[in-house]
Amino acid sequence: MPVNCSPSSARAAMREVIDTFCRREEGGMFRLLQELVLQPSPSRCKGGVDAVGTRLAASLQTSGMVLETARQAEFGDHLLFRTPACGDGRPALLLFGHMDTVFPLDSPFNWYKDEDGTVSGPGVIDMKGGLVAAVYAIKALASCAVLEEIPLTFLCNSDEEIGSPSSTAIFQAEAQRSVAALGFECGGLNGEVVTGRKGRAGYRLIVTGRAGHAAFAGADKASAILELAHKIIALEQLNDSRRGIVVNVGLIQGGIGPNTVSDHATAEIDTRFLSRADAAATAERLAEIASLPTVAGITAELQYVGGRPPMEQNRRNSELFQGIRAEAERLGQPCTEELRSGVSDANTIAQLDIPVVDGMGPIGEGDHSDREYMIRESLPARVRLAAGSILRIWEQRLRSI
Known part of the structure; x- marks a missing residue:
C-alpha cells in the first residue's frame, strides 16, 4: 500500500486491479475449466485425479503459493498451497475444494460444451468450476501484490465424493490452524452461499x-x-x-x-x-x-x-456470510444464505468450531448427472466475489493477528 494512500482508497485500488485482472483473464479461466473437465477424475482413479492436481499446480506456479503434497497410495494426492505469510505460524484463511468427480472412466458424459450462455460437462460445477474460481481468485490477489501478506491456505483433496476417507484428518488439522474457511462447491441458482448443511x-x-x-x-x-x-x-x-x-x-x-x-x-x-x-x-x-x-x-x-456430522447454522457462519454479502452487494451480485441438504468437507471443518461457508463456486445445477451445467457469466463473477471477500476477511480477521 502506498505511504500516502488511505485504507479506503487502497481497497478501491486493489478492487480495480482485481476487476481489470478478471476481464483480462476471463479466457484463461475457461481454458483451464475445459482442461479440467475433459480430464476424467473419478475418485478411485489416482492417475486422473493426480492429472487434475498437476494442472492446478501449474496454474498457481507464478502466484507465490508454496505447494505441499500429501502423497497417497490408493487415492489421488492431496495438495496444499500456502502463501509465505503462513510460514510464521499465523492462523490462516482456509480455501478448499475437491478434484474428484462421480463419473466413471467409461461414462458417455465425457464432453465439454460452451454455448448459449452455459457451459456443460462432467464436474463443471461439482466442482471443477469451483476449483477454477478459487485458483483465479488467488491469482487476482497475486496481481494486487497483496497475497504475500495474507496467510492463506488452499486445500485440494482427491476423495470428497466417497466421503473423504484419506483427507478428513488433513481437513481437521488445517481447520485447527485457521480463523475461517471458504468452500468452493457450486453456488445456488439465486446466488446462494451455504451457511449450513445437513x-x-x-x-x-x-x-x-x-x-x-x-x-x-x-x-x-x-x-x-x-x-x-x-x-x-x-x-x-x-x-x-x-x-x-x-x-x-x-x-x-x-x-x-x-x-x-x-x-x-x-x-x-x-x-x-x-x-x-x-x-x-x-x-x-x-x-x-x-x-x-x-x-x-x-x-x-x-x-x-x-x-x-451436520454443519449447523450458527452466529459464526452468519457473521462470515455477512461480509461476503456486503462484497456481493458492492459488486451488484445477488447473494443470500442457504441451508443445503447435501454434505461436503465443510461439515468436517464445522466440527472444529471455526466460521465456515460453502457454495462460493460458480452457479449451475444438474450435478451428478449428464445434465450438469454452469451459468457462464457466473464464473468470472464468483472470482470477483471470492477475491473481494478474501480481502474483507483479511482486513477484518487476519490483519491484527
Missing part, C-alpha cells in the same frame, strides 16, 4: 431368519424378507419434515428364489439431520427398530457405515 449417516441393516421351502411354510415362517418389510415401514415413519429429519431405505437385497423362505435380507439406509442432537436421536430410534423383531425366530444387526 449431516448424513449411513447404515446397513442385516436381518437373519431361517431358510425353508415355500411350499411347506406356515404362518410362523421365519422369513428375513418379511421381517425386513416390517422394519422398512417402521424406518420410513421416522421421516420428520418439520425437524428436517430424512430416513431413506434406498437398497434392499435378500433371498435366493421365489420358492424359498429367505434366511437373509439387508437394507441400505441413508439418514439426514440438521443437528447433532437429531443425529443421536435418529440413531437411537434405528437401533430400537433393529432390536425389536416382529417375526418370531428373527435376529437383526444394525451397522453404521459412515457419514458426516
